[in-house]
Structure formats: structure tokens, C-alpha cells
Amino acid sequence: MTLITKKLIKSLGIFLILFPFLFLLGLSFSTNWRFPSILPLEITPDNWLGLFSFSGNLFESFILSIVISVSVGLLSTFTGFLAGKYISETIIREKIIFLSYLPYTLSPVLYAASIYYYFVYFNLTGNIIGVIVGQILITFPFSINLFTGYWNSSIKNLENLVLTLGGTKLQSYLKVLIPISKRMLLIVFFQTFIISWFEYGLTTIIGVGKIQTLTIRVYQFINEANYYYAALSSCLLIIPPAFLLWFNKKYVFRKII
Amino acid sequence: MKNKSQSFWLSLFFAVSVLPVVAGFVYALLYSFGLAGVYEIGFTLKNWAAILSSPEIINSFLFSFYIAVVSISIALFVALWFVINYGAHFDKGILSYVIYFPLSIPAIVAAFFIIQLLSKSGLISRIFFNLNLIDNINSFPDLVNDNLGIGIILAHTLLAIPFFIIFLLGLYHSQNLENLKQLSFTLGADKKQTTKRVLLPILLNKVYPTIILYFIFVLSSYEIPLLLGQQYPQMVSVFAVRKLQRFDLADIPQAYVIISVYVLIVIVSLFILFRKRKLEYDFDN
Amino acid sequence: MLLECKNISKAFKSENVLNNLSFYLEEHKTLSILGKSGCGKTTLLKIISGIIQTDNGDIYLRGNRINDIPVNKRNIVYLYQEPLLFPHLNVFENIAFSLRLKKIDDQLVRTKTDEMIEHLELTEQKVKMPHQLSGGQKQRAAFGRALIINPVLLLLDEPFGNLDSSTRESMQNFYSKIANEYKITSIFVTHDLKEAIIMGDKIGLMEKGKLTIFNYVDDFINHPDTGVSKEIDFWKKLRN
Numbered sequence: 001m002t003l004i005t006k007k008l009i010k011s012l013g014i015f016l017i018l019f020p021f022l023f024l025l026g027l028s029f030s031t032n033w034r035f036p037s038i039l040p041l042e043i044t045p046d047n048w049l050g051l052f053s054f055s056g057n058l059f060e061s062f063i064l065s066i067v068i069s070v071s072v073g074l075l076s077t078f079t080g081f082l083a084g085k086y087i088s089e090t091i092i093r094e095k096i097i098f099l100s101y102l103p104y105t106l107s108p109v110l111y112a113a114s115i116y117y118y119f120v121y122f123n124l125t126g127n128i129i130g131v132i133v134g135q136i137l138i139t140f141p142f143s144i145n146l147f148t149g150y151w152n153s154s155i156k157n158l159e160n161l162v163l164t165l166g167g168t169k170l171q172s173y174l175k176v177l178i179p180i181s182k183r184m185l186l187i188v189f190f191q192t193f194i195i196s197w198f199e200y201g202l203t204t205i206i207g208v209g210k211i212q213t214l215t216i217r218v219y220q221f222i223n224e225a226n227y228y229y230a231a232l233s234s235c236l237l238i239i240p241p242a243f244l245l246w247f248n249k250k251y252v253f254r255k256i257i
Numbered sequence: 258m259k260n261k262s263q264s265f266w267l268s269l270f271f272a273v274s275v276l277p278v279v280a281g282f283v284y285a286l287l288y289s290f291g292l293a294g295v296y297e298i299g300f301t302l303k304n305w306a307a308i309l310s311s312p313e314i315i316n317s318f319l320f321s322f323y324i325a326v327v328s329i330s331i332a333l334f335v336a337l338w339f340v341i342n343y344g345a346h347f348d349k350g351i352l353s354y355v356i357y358f359p360l361s362i363p364a365i366v367a368a369f370f371i372i373q374l375l376s377k378s379g380l381i382s383r384i385f386f387n388l389n390l391i392d393n394i395n396s397f398p399d400l401v402n403d404n405l406g407i408g409i410i411l412a413h414t415l416l417a418i419p420f421f422i423i424f425l426l427g428l429y430h431s432q433n434l435e436n437l438k439q440l441s442f443t444l445g446a447d448k449k450q451t452t453k454r455v456l457l458p459i460l461l462n463k464v465y466p467t468i469i470l471y472f473i474f475v476l477s478s479y480e481i482p483l484l485l486g487q488q489y490p491q492m493v494s495v496f497a498v499r500k501l502q503r504f505d506l507a508d509i510p511q512a513y514v515i516i517s518v519y520v521l522i523v524i525v526s527l528f529i530l531f532r533k534r535k536l537e538y539d540f541d542n
Numbered sequence: 543m544l545l546e547c548k549n550i551s552k553a554f555k556s557e558n559v560l561n562n563l564s565f566y567l568e569e570h571k572t573l574s575i576l577g578k579s580g581c582g583k584t585t586l587l588k589i590i591s592g593i594i595q596t597d598n599g600d601i602y603l604r605g606n607r608i609n610d611i612p613v614n615k616r617n618i619v620y621l622y623q624e625p626l627l628f629p630h631l632n633v634f635e636n637i638a639f640s641l642r643l644k645k646i647d648d649q650l651v652r653t654k655t656d657e658m659i660e661h662l663e664l665t666e667q668k669v670k671m672p673h674q675l676s677g678g679q680k681q682r683a684a685f686g687r688a689l690i691i692n693p694v695l696l697l698l699d700e701p702f703g704n705l706d707s708s709t710r711e712s713m714q715n716f717y718s719k720i721a722n723e724y725k726i727t728s729i730f731v732t733h734d735l736k737e738a739i740i741m742g743d744k745i746g747l748m749e750k751g752k753l754t755i756f757n758y759v760d761d762f763i764n765h766p767d768t769g770v771s772k773e774i775d776f777w778k779k780l781r782n
Contacts (some may be wrong), residue, residue: 023371023374245358
């Protein structure tokens, strides 16, 4: 293979990967792109400008999604961090790891359908708290799964060392355990954030159409055949995770299933 | 003190991760036997009989299996080919960054993109029209909402290829495959033998649990078949939810039959996966 | 008497790791304990430091019973086989760590830590991160981190186990020197016969959860279970 063909193949690869992003971005900047034209007839920032004025409260959905996903990510990361520590010490550790796979391998929409009754009972349908709780049922076991494998004897030895050096339990967390686990905490946060950010099935069922996150808006716009707004909200969905990936490709990726 | 915290966190784990699954499964079972819900008529097997005697559920599961097998096979094949041939040159340069980008695409956006690309009024159809390969919009074939699930498979494949490439690249480096490859060459193996006897066995052995989990993930997928599927057969999640949302109340217990069967299948597959081997954790790939 | 252990027992899942074990240790002395891996020496150290609790028996420090005093209030430092430096802190901050915990005035922390670093001959490594250090340097930094708070008792769990033999020897000399200067009382656990003799003022032999103490090195050498006579015979035979 010559150098030129190699370069060509590489450029083609990059183009193929970036194409969906460019395409959706282009679609979000057009208002008139009908069959059979290959390129949009006009490029206009109208859709994007509308985001901040009316636009069916798309910006509100964006903020709502951020609030839900950041809460879900933070809650499941920190509780998972602490829980993983104690669970990794139990003799039923392997069984816990097995059980922790269940909730997030189940189809979220079917899982939600099966527990919908209890959510109604606890008055958790159609409100933000309910959606956050519902999503945590998926992300918390995921976080436990990662952290139970993370806590090992050398980290615990460091904790004991702080204690024998005269530090308190709290100091051992603040001065040593959290700083040395920063990378892992970031990984788990990004991952749980993304699970929540991408979530559609469970949110439709538990939110009963009242909690309009971005994924739900995309679906609505597609159903209304409003492809320009569907593209616009798709872009809003892609930007935050793409942003995180760009800065921390190593951190974000870890089995996003 | 330590034991107290331990039981606290264990209880929390069971309350959040195990209890809801069990409670949901029990509720689905009760509903399906006519013992709970709006259609509560006392114990009956008729919902199970109705569902199991109709070809719909079998076809729905078969269709889901078919989609999962085909999408994952294609994605895995492409990713393996790519990593085995180019794995060594992939830890630097712009491509090593760009390959992570597709992970920022949610399933619903992937489905939307496929519609825009493959539908009768989609981009490819337009290109064909402008090249005079078709003379009107309707002569473009059905690639979305089609019988073979081409749109669904394509959307899943597009999401799975980068995922597996990144996963395998991590293994390629963590398992030191580049050195093993050279070692194999010095021992007299050619490229094909090296791939077949060294690289593939190591990679497949390590990626196998992830394949199973991804298989369940595709099998259970909802948004993609919801947007790209057709009326019949439907993938499991879509099929069950449609039944839940029908006006006929008699359909709801049948939806719960499907959910019960589905949950059982997932539990059994996970159980088999875990009985055979412990999953490994490497966090820094 | 600095440390007195009376009838210490510990079992994990019905397996007796420590079996009714008693001994004492005077101030400024080093007790070295010789034992194979799995004989319970690490468990003993962890019980004395308070990381784990004993099932039975009492521990006295300067005459006070300390069984119920939490690990961070005992002022007993336990050092692991690996130096276990905090990976996110440089040498200086690792050594200053426990002073920082006590919120001591920054200027004082600096003077004390710098002094310690000089003693440890680590001045050039002061701002290096743990992964940039050699095995011996790491171990010295770990000593410094422990010594800086003047612990009542230092527990060393095979501290030189991971070092190569020449570094090991220089660390043994270094430790003896430092122990003298700082008047340290310590328990030094090792599986190396020679090291046990070099380091200890008195020597203990630990087997299957039982501890035998030899107050004089001669007793230790002459006891059949310690393996010293066998060793001597070996070298003698070689010579002949």
C-alpha cells in the first residue's frame, strides 16, 4: 500500500465517522431540504435561534435533561463508591456482582413496565423525582458493579495506613481515598451520566409523557415529521457527551451497555 | 461499626438493585395469571395459553434473535478485522480520537439518522435520483421499516462497530498482542496462522462475556426497532409495549406474559454466562 | 514496660490464626519475629495496631489497656511490606501527611518535614512522585512518614521483603541507625533468619499461631526449631 492510498483510506474513515454529525448539524440549520435535493436549499440559524426564544421549550428540555442526568450521575457515583467498598469485603461479593448485572441488562422499557405499578403507588410517576429514582434503579447497580471490582486490598491498606498515622475516617476519605480514586470516580460519573442522558424507554413510561427530556423530544419531532427540529434536538443530545469525550476519551469509555 | 455499615450498604443494594427486579417480575407474573391489575379476574391460564399458542410471540423472539445475531456478527467481524490489521498503529493520530465520537450518539438519534439516510426520501435515494438510477421516489427500495429489518440491523451495527473497535483495541494493548504477534512470527508462523492461532483466540476469549451482554442489549432494544421496525414481526420490547398500550384491556395481561418470559430469558442467560466463568475487570483499557 | 500482650487469640472462620499468645516489650527495644508466611504474624501486627480486633485477650500500652481505643488514637504505626506511599502526593507531602492531618502551622510542618527528609537522605527526591523513586527510596520515605509523628510503637511487616539483597542490607543498617537516633520501640516481622538476628534486641519465633520469645540471641541460636544450627552446620560442612 502506498502512502497516498493509506492517507486516502484514513481520510475516508474519518469522514465516515464524522458524516452523521455533519449531516445532522446541516439538517438542524435548514428549514427546506426536500426530495430530491442533495444539499439543503438554504442554510439558516433560525432553528438554533428559536431555541432561546420559543421553539416549543426545547431549551427547557435541555436544562431538564441536564438536571436529571447530573443528579442521577452524582447520586449513583458517590453511593456506589461507598457501597462498593463495603460490598467488596463481603463473602457474597461474586453473587452481588452477578445480581448487579441484572437491572441494566434488562430492557429499560420493559423493566419500567413491570415496576410501573409500584411507582404509581409511591406517587412517583409523571414527576422529575420519579424519573430520577427510576433511572437510578439502572445506574446504581451499574456503579456498584464497577466499584466492587475497583476496591482492592491495596486501596484499603492505604485507608488503614491513614488511620494508624492518626487520621480520622473522614480524613482518610478526603485526603487519600477520594483523591486517588479521582479517575475512577470520573469514569463512573461519565458513564452513569451517559446512561441517563441516553435513556428513553424507562423515561417515557415512568414520566408518562409529562417529563419531556431531550430523547423524548427527538421522538416527538420525528413522529410529527418535523425533521429539522428532530435534528436540532439530536445535536443538543450529542453535544454534551461529545464534549466530554473530546476532553477525556479515556475516562468516558467503559462498557456503555 | 464496620459490620453495621456493611449491612447498611448491602441492604441498600438489595433494596435498589434486587428488590425492584423481583417485585416487577412477581407483578408481571400475577398480572399474567389474572391476579393483579385492572384486568383482575382470578387465577387463569388463558393469557399464557393465548400468547403461547399464537405465532406472534415466537416470531417476535425469533426476529429479535435474528437482529441481534446479524448485527453483532457484522460489527464483530468488521471490528476484529480492523483491530487485527491496524491495531498497532491506532494509539495516536486523529483517528484514535475520532473513533470515540460515535459513542456520543444515542440509539434514538442513530435511528433518526438511518431514516434520513435510507428512507424513500432519504439522502441515498436522492443521490440515486440525481444520478438517474431511479426515476421517482417510489422506485427506491424499502430499507427502513422493511421485512428483513435492514434499517434496524444497520443502526445497531453502526453503534456496535465503534464500540467493539474501542473494546478490542483496549485488549490489543492490555494483552500485549503486538509483542505476541512478533513472537509468533519469530516462531515461524505466517500472518494467517498468527491471526488464527494467537490473536483471535485471545481476543475472542476476552470479549466473549461482552458479546453476550451486548447480545441481550440488542435483543432488548426499544428505540431503534420502534422507529425503524414494521408492524409484524416486532422486536420483543416494541411488541410488549404495543400490547400494553392497546385499548383492549385483555391485551395488557398478555403484555405481562411477554415481559415474564423475557425477564426469565435474561436471568437464565446471565446465569449461564456467570456459571461458566467469572467476568474480569480491567479498568484501564 | 511499653507493650504487653496477654492471651491474644484470633480465629478466622473457625481456623485459629493466633493461639493464646502472650509477650511483652520494653521501651526502645526491637523485637524481631521470625515466621513463615501464613503463621499469623501479620494478623498479630494488625491486632496491636487496631486495624482488626482480637477475639480474646488484652493489650496494654504503658500499662493502659488499649483494646477499645480506635486505630487512629493509638499512635502505633503499622508499616506494610510495600511502602504504600500515597500515589497522588510527592515525597514531601507523603512525609508531611500526618502533620497536615493535625492542622499544624505550615511553617512548622515545613521545618520538621525538611529535617526528616535530610535525615532520610532524600533531599534530591523531595518533590518527586512515588513512581519516580527506587525501592529503597520509597521505603525510606515510608519510614519518614511514620517517624515524623513520634509513634509510641512502630510495627514493621517485612519492610524489606521486596528489595534486592544489597539494598536490603543498606536499609537494615539505615534502620538500625535511625531506630537508635529516634529511640524507637518496634516489632519487626521477617521470614529471613539473618535479618531477624540483625534487627532484634530479642527474637521471637512464630509457628502456627504460637509465639516463643528468646531473650538472648544465644538461646535463639541453640533452639532446634529456629533453623540456626542447621544453617551453621551447612556452612561448616561447605568449608570442610
